[in-house]
Amino acid sequence: MVSQEAGDAAASAVARAGWQGTVFAAEPSRLAVLSLKPAWPLSPLRIAIHRNSGVEIFSAPLSRFLAFAGYLAEYDIGDFDDSLSFGTGGPDATIDLVWLDAARYSLSPTDLVDWLVERLTVRRHAHAHPILVGILASDSETGADIESALIAATHGLGGIVVCDVSRTAGILGPSFYSERTGAVTASPLSNRAALLLARLLGLEWLPAALLPRIKAIAVDLDGTLYEGVLGEDGPLGLVVAHGHTAVQASLHAYAQSGVLLVLTSKNAAADVEDLFARRTDFTLQLSDFADLQIGWVEKAASIERAAERLRIAPDAFLLVDDNLGEIAATSAAISGLRTLFAADPLETSRALSLYPGLVGYPASEADAVRAKDLATVALRDRGAASTRNDADYLRSLGVRLTLAEDPFDQLGRLHELSIKTNQFNTALARFSEAEVAQRLVAPDCRVVSVALADRLSDSGVIAAIQTRRDGPVLLVDEIAISCRALGRGLEDAIIAAALLHAAQELGVSRVRLVVIDGPRNEPARTWVEGLSENLLADGSLPLEILESRLRRVSEVISIGWTGDMA
């Protein structure tokens, strides 16, 4: 019997599929967008808007696009304010949107950027929530220059997202602006531009500032990557239309950028291998997939198996499938699964360039490293089985840990580890980028990052340890270790090395860990519980215990600090 929750999830997935034709249309229609009514649960999203130009031209369509992304938009729209005094949006705002028409200023682009950075710095110091900035410039080239300069100048502030409005301005050219309706809308934008920007705000820019990135895409074959049925038409009888090529190119690009691709297909494995070997016109290659789930099992079981193998949660997947029944059934089985109904290849390719949680994120070198790293998982697992014990295994891997204290150049990755790690995260503090930036420079805080490499791969920065001095004790606000570093028995070395250094730097002799129970952080809690018999009466841990643990593993792995000579 299907539970109420599972039934609701299936119904929501089907209802969202019904929106796709409107949401991902080549040219969105205001009338069609406004006719959409969400039939699934939404999370409130309070947007404080600081503007000198009308936003009402896109606020209603934006609500619908945000609903597709899972949000119920609540606007707190400030007065028209060229001075950007931030008179609206208190601490209850989820996010700020700064929306400015540059034509209202007599400043040069350089001076405008300098002034904006000063204003954004003031706002950043007042609130830690993300700030989106959209600038309407005189032309797309000027807009792109302003956006690039703003990105560079605000990087250190943390949590500032500059919308690439100039991309849409460049696509629309002269029709980006319209004087015809300016008196009614109080905005220089045309209806067409307003709809495209509403879609980017609702599907890309706002979700990218708020949602964890989708880590993997599960995609089927027949009807999604080509037209036809492999088992019936054979590999050479399948038709790859223009839209299918676009879908394959998009998936290939995601694989290159570090999103994990999983093939979930109800076919014979030999037929699938033969297909990719013989169809040289496929943009997508078998080597693009981090995992193959080929067989006659349900899609939910395939995704769960792939999730286990790739060490990510099943709800970090996007399922792309041309079978609405499969989408409904899989949504019912996997809570939180994102889905894309691949009814039409051209629409699917557009959806892949706009899907919330998939686009708008800064290029993450860590994700690309992760994808390559996962390809070595099987090799490493086989190695573990053939060596005599854990110490031998670690020694055979040639593990190297490289630690760094307060590494500001790793700000993005440190933030990412706090918000993305679920299994080994002691406190689930979910520090915003701005909060991490503040901790990196605070005299009473020490942030330690740990990078991991072995003879098989370079995993990059895999741990972030957030500490601060609390009297005579080192308070550990969060230990976040990427799941790709787990399962090798390295936790003692990673944590002990980082905490001993931070304790020495801050002149304390004991450590206290903040531990919060979360739905999936059992590995972290289990590790902490392993220390329980060594705790002092006040719940703190003497440094000697950490020193003892570090000694045990330091004989078989190499530990160094950034800047150390090899």
Added chain:
Amino acid sequence: VTSAETEAKVRDVLGTVLDRSMEQAGADTVGLWDSLDWINILFALEEAFGIEFGENDGLDSLADIKGLVNAVERRLSAQAGDRAGP
């Protein structure tokens, strides 16, 4: 297209934008929409009828369904004239 058909379509558009039925709304009732709704009504009518309002359409003074229908018909007529040529 008759005036009644135009009015029915205008009411449909209003119903979608305002998210309530406009079938029973009086043609000369004012106050059915606010300034935010008006922006959406303007562009939705343009999409529905394939027209573009101009600065001379007196958009600021359109306050009821009757006024909207007249403005749409004037614009449709003007565009038909433009297409017919001199």
